[in-house]
Amino acid sequence: MIRYISLFLGLAFTAAVLWAFGNGAFVAATQGLGEKTADGVFHAHPHAPEGGFSFEGPVGRFDRQQLQRGYQVYKEVCSACHSLKFVAFRDLAQLGYNEAEIKAEAASWQVPGIDPNTGEATTRAGLPTDHFPSPFPNAVAAAAANNNAVPPDLSLMTKARHEGPAYVYSLISGYGAPDPALRAEFPEFETPTGLYFNKYFATLNLAMAPPLTATGQVSFADGTEATIPQMAADVAAFLAWTAEPTLEQRKQTGVWFLGFMIFVTLLAFLSKKQVWSALHTGRKD
Amino acid sequence: MSFPWANQYQPQNGFMKWMDEKLPLPRLVYNAIGAGYPVPRNLNYMWNFGVLAGFCLVLQIVTGVVLAMHYASDASLAFGKIEHIMRDVNWGWLMRYAHANGASFFFLVIYLHIFRGFYYSSYKAPREMIWLLGVVIFLLMMATGFMGYVLPWGQMSFWAAQVITGLFEAIPLVGAPIKTWLLGGFAPDDATLNRFFSLHYLLPFVIVGVVILHVWALHIPGSSNPTGVEVKSESDTVPFHPYYTAKDGFGLGVFMILFTIMVFFLPNALGHPDNYIEANPLSTPAHIVPEWYFWPFYAILRAFTYDFLFVPAKLLGVIAMFGSILIWFILPWLDKSPVRSANYRPTYRMFFWILMVDMAVLFWCGGAPAQEPYVMISQIATAYYFMHFLVIVPFISRSEKTAPLPKSITDAVLGQAGATAKGARA
Ligand code: HEM
Numbered sequence: 021m022i023r024y025i026s027l028f029l030g031l032a033f034t035a036a037v038l039w040a041f042g043n044g045a046f047v048a049a050t051q052g053l054g055e056k057t058a059d060g061v062f063h064a065h066p067h068a069p070e071g072g073f074s075f076e077g078p079v080g081r082f083d084r085q086q087l088q089r090g091y092q093v094y095k096e097v098c099s100a101c102h103s104l105k106f107v108a109f110r111d112l113a114q115l116g117y118n119e120a121e122i123k124a125e126a127a128s129w130q131v132p133g134i135d136p137n138t139g140e141a142t143t144r145a146g147l148p149t150d151h152f153p154s155p156f157p158n159a160v161a162a163a164a165a166n167n168n169a170v171p172p173d174l175s176l177m178t179k180a181r182h183e184g185p186a187y188v189y190s191l192i193s194g195y196g197a198p199d200p201a202l203r204a205e206f207p208e209f210e211t212p213t214g215l216y217f218n219k220y221f222a223t224l225n226l227a228m229a230p231p232l233t234a235t236g237q238v239s240f241a242d243g244t245e246a247t248i249p250q251m252a253a254d255v256a257a258f259l260a261w262t263a264e265p266t267l268e269q270r271k272q273t274g275v276w277f278l279g280f281m282i283f284v285t286l287l288a289f290l291s292k293k294q295v296w297s298a299l300h301t302g303r304k305d
Numbered sequence: 306m307s308f309p310w311a312n313q314y315q316p317q318n319g320f321m322k323w324m325d326e327k328l329p330l331p332r333l334v335y336n337a338i339g340a341g342y343p344v345p346r347n348l349n350y351m352w353n354f355g356v357l358a359g360f361c362l363v364l365q366i367v368t369g370v371v372l373a374m375h376y377a378s379d380a381s382l383a384f385g386k387i388e389h390i391m392r393d394v395n396w397g398w399l400m401r402y403a404h405a406n407g408a409s410f411f412f413l414v415i416y417l418h419i420f421r422g423f424y425y426s427s428y429k430a431p432r433e434m435i436w437l438l439g440v441v442i443f444l445l446m447m448a449t450g451f452m453g454y455v456l457p458w459g460q461m462s463f464w465a466a467q468v469i470t471g472l473f474e475a476i477p478l479v480g481a482p483i484k485t486w487l488l489g490g491f492a493p494d495d496a497t498l499n500r501f502f503s504l505h506y507l508l509p510f511v512i513v514g515v516v517i518l519h520v521w522a523l524h525i526p527g528s529s530n531p532t533g534v535e536v537k538s539e540s541d542t543v544p545f546h547p548y549y550t551a552k553d554g555f556g557l558g559v560f561m562i563l564f565t566i567m568v569f570f571l572p573n574a575l576g577h578p579d580n581y582i583e584a585n586p587l588s589t590p591a592h593i594v595p596e597w598y599f600w601p602f603y604a605i606l607r608a609f610t611y612d613f614l615f616v617p618a619k620l621l622g623v624i625a626m627f628g629s630i631l632i633w634f635i636l637p638w639l640d641k642s643p644v645r646s647a648n649y650r651p652t653y654r655m656f657f658w659i660l661m662v663d664m665a666v667l668f669w670c671g672g673a674p675a676q677e678p679y680v681m682i683s684q685i686a687t688a689y690y691f692m693h694f695l696v697i698v699p700f701i702s703r704s705e706k707t708a709p710l711p712k713s714i715t716d717a718v719l720g721q722a723g724a725t726a727k728g729a730r731a
Contacts, residue, residue: 022638023699030695033628034688036613036621041684043611048677078570106388172582176388179573180581222591263581266391266398273399274569281565285558292551299346299543 058209062198064219066183066190069253073185075260079275081268082261084116089240090258091115093251096238097231098174101166103154106175107262110148114265122148129153167214169227178256178263185260190220193252195230308527310539312340337524343542344549345530347718351425352528352549353556354418360557361411362516366509368404376456378502380495383458384583402572408450409575410564412598415443419633424657425533426645431526433637438519440633442512447599447630449508452501454596455493459580464593466493466501472606475620492586532717533645534710541714592674600671601664605629607675608687625687632694639694642702644710652705656697663689 068076074083091112094104109126117125126146131153133144146153154173156162162170178184195218203209211217215225232248240246261267314335316322325332335341375394377386390397419439422428428436451469455462470487474480489496527536536542543549567574575597579590595603609622647654663686670683711717 022635026632026635026639026695026699029628029632030691033625033691033695036616037608037625037684037687037691039613040609040611040618041681041688044677044681044684048681106385106392111392176581180578182578184578264391264398270398270402270569270572274565277569278562278565281558281561285555285562288551288555288558292555295547295551299548 058206059224061202061206062209062219062224064190064194066187066220068183068186069189069249069256073253073257073260075185075257075267079271081271083257085242085244086254086257087115087261088117089242089244089251090254090256090261092240093232093238093255094174094258097251098255099152100155101162101171101228102174104152104175104262105154105173106151107265108149108151109146111265114261119148126150167227171228174259174262176263178260180263184263185256187220188259189249189252189256191218192230192232192255193249194218194220307336307341307524308343308536308539308542310542311336311343312544314339314341337520338550339546340544342524342527342545343536343539344528344545345536345541345714346543346548347530347532347714348528348549348552349531350552350556351417351421351531353553354414354421355523356553357414357556357560358411358418359516360560361407361414362509362512364407365404365411366513368400368407369506369509371400372404373506376502378456378498380458380498380584383456383498387457399568402568405576406564406567406572408453409596409598410560410567411446412450414560415446416598419443420661423660424647424654425529425531426640426642426647427529428637429640429645430637432523432529434522435519436637437634438515438522440630442515442519443633444630445508445512445515449505449512450596450598452505452508455498455501456505457580458498458584460582460584460588460590461577461580461593463493463584463586464590465595466497468593469595470497472619472623472626475617475623477620493584529645530714531646531648532711532714533649534712534714534717537713538715594672597668597672600669601667602626602629602671604667604671604683605687605690607671607680608683610680610684625691629690632691636694636698639699640702641699642705642707644707649708649710650705651708652701653698656693656701659689660693663693 074080074086094102109122109129112122112125113119126148129146129150129152130143131146131150133142134140135142154162156165159170178188181187195216197203198209198217198219211225215227216229217224218226232251235245235247238246238251244250264270314325314332316325316331321331324330332341372390375386375390375397377383387401390401392398394400422436422439451465455466466488470484470493473483473487476483485491487497488494489500529535577594577596594600603626606622606626609618609625612618613621642650642653644650647657666686667683667690670679670686673679
């Protein structure tokens with residue numbers, strides 16, 4: 021009995037799904053399998069700066085100098101529009117700043133506060149325990165100032181995109197007009213006014229004007245020449261740090277733990293062999 | 306509950322004697338996973354995954370309890386709490402990465418455990434109850450995994466909750482009220498997050514309960530083995546301890562090496578980047594995908610794209626998705642072949658491997674966007690999936706020609722000579 025029920029059920033499921041397949045195949049045969057779209061053709065895969073990032077690979081570490089430069093780019097350029105809400109000033113200790121420097125750094129930022137006399141909302145100089153402030157009072161103000169797009173918080177940006185650090189690097193150093201040859205193929209492709217073409221952005225046109233525009237836009241404290249790719253790589257590295265400040269601890273612990281596990285597993289293997297050795301004598305296979 | 310030649314528990318000292326009279330817990334352990342449990346001597350490494358699944362379950366509970374100490378199931382706080390765990394809690398990042406990757410490894414282990422069951426037809430009498438409880442565990446795991454994924458309240462969390470609860474809308478008449486009832490509102494929000502957290506904390510302990518029944522049911526007939534020939538005499542078995550404790554220990558080591566590599570060096574490789582964006586009901590992600598371990602079933606859900614005989618496509622998809630797992634419940638009664646192991650069933654073995662390829666294809670389609678050619682490929686694969694369990698297996702189990710079975714496990718391991726020289730066990 022159960023075999024007949026199952027036969028019936030099996031044929032019913034199969035018929036229903038093959039019916040869908042037949043319909044889909046008919047549509048595909050009469051209309052083709054989707055056209056080439058401008059999105060697909062113009063889009064480019066992100067790439068890391070030449071030589072890659074220092075923190076990649078199983079034992080990669082952050083380059084403190086680069087993080088400091090990246091912080092400078094964030095502070096002088098990106099912070100005009102982007103917040104960094106999961107990062108506190110005290111976290112900058114990890115970039116190699118000492119306590120006094122962090123105090124001074126925090127004090128150079130204005131954070132929301134309350135007037136001690138009137139209780140009214142105001143701003144005050146930052147303290148090491150404060151988090152980076154948002155440049156806009158709320159999302160509506162942020163959108164109003166940016167052609168209706170809210171600049172996203174950057175704390176987790178490199179984790180929130182595929183190949184995050186390479187993506188940020190490619191995005192902010194990769195503006196420019198579409199390839200003229202491809203452009204000729206899609207004459208109707210337009211970048212709406214107020215948006216900017218960027219082949220790395222998912223929908224190709226985004227509301228962020230190119231933030232890095234000229235060599236020397238930032239003068240690095242360590243004297244490194246601030247070319248656009250240099251600034252882009254440095255800020256991408258800095259954002260990789262903000263997204264995962266525990267990256268170095270993770271990799272270092274991992275190396276030790278992996279070594280330990282391999283050792284223990286080797287011991288387990290030897291004892292397994294030892295235990296089974298008597299049984300295996302005379303084994304056929 | 307065991308074979309007559311099983312070693313008997315002997316309390317070693319006064320305290321153990323006292324304990325044995327008051328609460329014979331050491332005796333229970335001795336008989337369950339100690340020298341008092343005779344196990345077929347020929348189990349291969351596919352028999353390691355049960356113990357590994359148990360390890361994963363404990364790992365999930367331990368890391369999960371720690372995470373819960375620092376988490377808040379409030380829609381306005383949850384996302385930030387996860388970052389608090391990642392940044393400020395000592396070793397919080399380790400707890401979270403171990404829990405997230407632990408879930409993936411748990412499913413990987415369970416899939417191998419289930420596929421072992423398919424290959425060796427471990428579900429057959431006298432082990433049907435073990436199998437039925439196993440399917441119940443798998444369903445509970447899926448519910449737990451789904452609700453856990455919602456807790457970080459990222460974009461994928463939110464939209465997965467939206468899509469999965471939305472499936473219930475396909476049920477005629479009562480669908481929409483059921484969805485609202487499940488969510489505690491019209492869209493995922495605080496009420497949803499709170500109940501999901503509550504259930505996500507509860508269900509693993511329910512799983513512990515069902516696992517106890519699963520292992521209890523296992524100890525009645527004892528484990529099957531790669532030949533599928535039942536244990537006949539003492540020379541067919543070895544005591545669980547030290548033989549399988551040693552073998553499982555080595556298996557656990559290999560598991561831990563792979564797990565360490567993922568947790569410490571590729572912790573986000575199995576996750577989706579969108580889940581590092583806080584949930585936003587106003588912005589729908591381009592591709593909503595569940596976690597990788599749901600992909601084969603997600604592909605089946607999406608394969609039904611046209612109404613059939615007045616049944617709406619969406620309802621068909623939902624029935625098929627749940628049905629694709631529920632049919633495992635009747636598998637012991639569909640596969641009537643008296644031979645268990647696929648090693649001696651060439652025809653079944655071939656279809657088993659086709660099923661594995663088929664599930665790999667479904668897996669791949671489930672993770673891909675809902676576009677052609679993936680949809681058409683998943684439709685063929687879905688058809689095969691149902692044909693396999695509901696038509697092919699019942700049919701071939703009656704008609705196939707099987708290879709001759711060894712006389713006994715000892716015979717299979719040691720050959721004729723060994724079987725006659727009974728002392729070979731030393
Ligand atoms: C929390 C999850 C689970 C745990 C902790 C668990 C544990 C175990 C253990 C310790 C064994 C004995 C060792 C072995 O044969 O690998 C076992 C056997 C078995 N399990 Fe599970 N299991 C789980 C889930 C499942 C699921 C989801 C299924 C199937 C749907 C299943 C089906 C079976 C069967 C059929 C056996 C007997 C195998 C044989 O003797 O040949 N189990 N399980």
